[in-house]
Amino acid sequence: xxxVEAIILAVLAASTPLLIAATGELVTERSGVLNLGVEGMMIxxxxxxxxxxxxxxxxxxxxxxxxxxxxxxxxxxALMALGLAVNQVATGLALTILGVGLSGLIGARFVGERITxxxxxxxxxxxxxxxxxxxxxxxxxxxxxxxxxIVAVWWFLYRTRPGLILRACGDSHVSAHxxxxxxxxxxxxxxxxxxxxxxxxxxxxxxxxxxxxIPGMTAGRGWIALALVVFSSWxxxxxxxxxxxxGAVTILQLHAQGWGVGIPSQFMSALPYLATVIVLVxxxxxxxxxxxxxxxxxxxxxxxx
Amino acid sequence: MQLVLEKxxxxxxxxxLISPLIAIGLTIVTMVILFAILGKxxxxxxxxxxxxxxxxxxxxxxxxxxxTPLVMIAIGLSLCYLANAWxxxxxxxxxxxxxxxxWVAVKTQGTDAGAWVLPVMLVxxxxxxxLYALIPAICKxxxxxxxxxxxxxxxxxxxxxxxxxxxxxxxxxxxxxxxxTAEFDPVATVPLLIEGGRLHLGSIIALLVVAAVAILLGRxxxxxxxxxxxxxxxxxxxxxxxxxxxxxxxxxxxxxLAGLAGIIEVAGPVGHLQPGISxxxxxxxxxxxxxxxxxxxxxxxxxxxxxxxxxGGEQAQIAMKIPLDVTKVFQGILLFYxxxxxxxxxxxxxxVFPNRQVARGTG
Numbered sequence: 001x002x003x004v005e006a007i008i009l010a011v012l013a014a015s016t017p018l019l020i021a022a023t024g025e026l027v028t029e030r031s032g033v034l035n036l037g038v039e040g041m042m043i044x045x046x047x048x049x050x051x052x053x054x055x056x057x058x059x060x061x062x063x064x065x066x067x068x069x070x071x072x073x074x075x076x077x078a079l080m081a082l083g084l085a086v087n088q089v090a091t092g093l094a095l096t097i098l099g100v101g102l103s104g105l106i107g108a109r110f111v112g113e114r115i116t117x118x119x120x121x122x123x124x125x126x127x128x129x130x131x132x133x134x135x136x137x138x139x140x141x142x143x144x145x146x147x148x149x150i151v152a153v154w155w156f157l158y159r160t161r162p163g164l165i166l167r168a169c170g171d172s173h174v175s176a177h178x179x180x181x182x183x184x185x186x187x188x189x190x191x192x193x194x195x196x197x198x199x200x201x202x203x204x205x206x207x208x209x210x211x212x213x214i215p216g217m218t219a220g221r222g223w224i225a226l227a228l229v230v231f232s233s234w235x236x237x238x239x240x241x242x243x244x245x246x247g248a249v250t251i252l253q254l255h256a257q258g259w260g261v262g263i264p265s266q267f268m269s270a271l272p273y274l275a276t277v278i279v280l281v282x283x284x285x286x287x288x289x290x291x292x293x294x295x296x297x298x299x300x301x302x303x304x305x
Numbered sequence: 306m307q308l309v310l311e312k313x314x315x316x317x318x319x320x321x322l323i324s325p326l327i328a329i330g331l332t333i334v335t336m337v338i339l340f341a342i343l344g345k346x347x348x349x350x351x352x353x354x355x356x357x358x359x360x361x362x363x364x365x366x367x368x369x370x371x372x373t374p375l376v377m378i379a380i381g382l383s384l385c386y387l388a389n390a391w392x393x394x395x396x397x398x399x400x401x402x403x404x405x406x407x408w409v410a411v412k413t414q415g416t417d418a419g420a421w422v423l424p425v426m427l428v429x430x431x432x433x434x435x436l437y438a439l440i441p442a443i444c445k446x447x448x449x450x451x452x453x454x455x456x457x458x459x460x461x462x463x464x465x466x467x468x469x470x471x472x473x474x475x476x477x478x479x480x481x482x483x484x485x486t487a488e489f490d491p492v493a494t495v496p497l498l499i500e501g502g503r504l505h506l507g508s509i510i511a512l513l514v515v516a517a518v519a520i521l522l523g524r525x526x527x528x529x530x531x532x533x534x535x536x537x538x539x540x541x542x543x544x545x546x547x548x549x550x551x552x553x554x555x556x557x558x559x560x561x562l563a564g565l566a567g568i569i570e571v572a573g574p575v576g577h578l579q580p581g582i583s584x585x586x587x588x589x590x591x592x593x594x595x596x597x598x599x600x601x602x603x604x605x606x607x608x609x610x611x612x613x614x615x616x617g618g619e620q621a622q623i624a625m626k627i628p629l630d631v632t633k634v635f636q637g638i639l640l641f642y643x644x645x646x647x648x649x650x651x652x653x654x655x656x657v658f659p660n661r662q663v664a665r666g667t668g
Binding site: 036085086089090095097099101102104105108219223226269270273283285302 | 444454595648
């Protein structure tokens with residue numbers, strides 16, 4: 001039983017950064033913008049988040065550093081892709097290349113340093129309940145926040161007027177513009193939200209997942225988050241399922257390595273990436289009745305005056 | 306005050322020519338600021354980056370050696386991007402090519418295999434790279450899965466596969482447990498052009514690739530189809546061009562070139578298979594492709610320029626203790642400026658002051 005509990009805890013921890021980053025990207029894409037720079041924003045968020053926590057000793061300030069760093073990165077993207085109407089795919093790639101370099105530069109002096117990782121909730125009595133106690137009442141703040149965030153995003157997108165307008169921009173920027181909505185401004189906010197989430201997701205890694213910073217520690221999680229948004233068919237509910245499934249694949253392959261299954265560890269490590277490819281193929285294949293992606297996703301919009 | 310884009314009546318050819326130069330200029334200005342922030346003398350740093358590598362013969366050869374994989378990969382990527390197919394997994398195709406070619410080298414090690422070894426390695430690497438690139442292409446064409454994500458995921462898979470081989474079955478038994486194969490035999494090594502130098506046959510192959518693709522794009526129907534499918538998909542449909550077939554073709558060609566670049570790197574400058582054979586060539590080549598305006602000759606020049614930043618970065622690290630990551634930052638910023646300046650080809654930038662506009666009654 002203890003092993004089951006340990007595995008569930010590990011799955012939640014591994015899924016949380018994916019969920020946070022994918023939630024941000026979901027909002028960005030729902031507004032019609034494809035920001036492929038999630039990996040770059042995450043890795044800068046990781047470096048800045050660790051720097052913030054190490055300098056101040058506060059996990060909360062570290063998380064804020066990550067959020068600000070991710071948002072600043074996303075503003076570069078917004079300036080390029082929205083302000084200057086540059087191809088979004090190319091701009092996103094540039095953002096990732098820049099982010100990898102910047103994070104190495106920022107994080108260089110923190111490599112080898114350690115911090116006290118984020119505290120876990122403890123409610124006497126409740127947390128001690130066997131099996132479910134620690135799973136439900138013993139997580140770090142990021143885990144609870146990520147779940148609150150996705151509920152808030154669902155509510156915003158489907159139950160509020162600004163959410164409806166944001167989705168309208170993603171489905172037809174021409175119509176939204178004709179109705180008088182400031183498409184580019186709305187999209188800029190959506191991109192910034194995506195950046196803030198990616199920065200926070202990156203910061204989660206050195207602040208809670210492992211208490212130190214290593215260059216390249218995001219290891220493709222930003223790209224997996226992008227795949228998760230496709231997996232979810234751009235719907236918040238399915239995003240949660242997807243993120244936890246991927247977290248489970250990651251953890252199970254780690255445990256399988258530990259149990260000494262006779263498969264080389266590199267093949268097990270490749271599983272999450274292969275799973276992403278297979279899931280993308282299966283899902284895209286299943287969608288015969290037209291695409292569920294926002295109709296204007298990734299297209300350039302220059303308002304005519 | 307607001308920045309507004311205004312579409313030009315037709316694309317500006319003058320700006321198309323000078324925009325890469327503007328981008329490089331802006332990047333250098335940004336780097337000066339960055340060097341100053343890092344507390345390094347900007348002029349000395351710029352000298353170490355851009356001038357010092359050009360002053361001695363060894364570094365000049367080293368630039369050509371580094372430019373070889375960059376140019377070969379970028380030429381292939383440019384075909385994909387022209388056809389609006391987004392192969393960003395060239396790094397993985399590079400590694401798989403290196404692995405496939407090395408297989409021959411490892412299996413013939415210590416035997417009296419003749420001069421056929423190297424040609425077979427090159428062909429096998431190209432085939433393996435092409436097949437590896439076909440996975441995302443087929444997933445895209447048959448199932449509609451995003452080629453961007455699948456091609457990138459396969460980079461990590463290739464990286465882990467190479468790691469497994471050199472730590473497992475292919476490890477050099479006399480290599481003190483380092484994760485590497487034994488040094489390749491002379492018949493499995495790309496010959497040097499100058500005895501005792503660094504320049505090798507691969508650079509000649511890269512030049513031939515540039516010439517071949519220039520002819521393909523400029524002088525053949527296939528090249529015309531590639532350009533039309535990317536630039537005007539609707540027109541291409543009316544013209545009866547098969548865009549799916551072109552995705553398959555451009556991915557296969559770019560995969561083959563990346564694979565070839567991989568084995569040339571391993572059988573040339575490196576001499577054996579090991580993890581970390583690429584300092585991100587597959588990703589830097591994306592920058593090379595755009596900086597070269599997706600044009601073969603432009604890519605050749607851009608490849609040499611980015612190779613210069615790799616060598617300059619190493620020299621700046623040795624001479625001034627400037628971190629190697631500065632080179633990556635430089636490359637990322639350069640790509641941003643290139644893309645931003647390209648926007649000038651299609652649009653005019655205008656600053657608009659909303660109030661005055663109303664007063665004049667325009668807008």
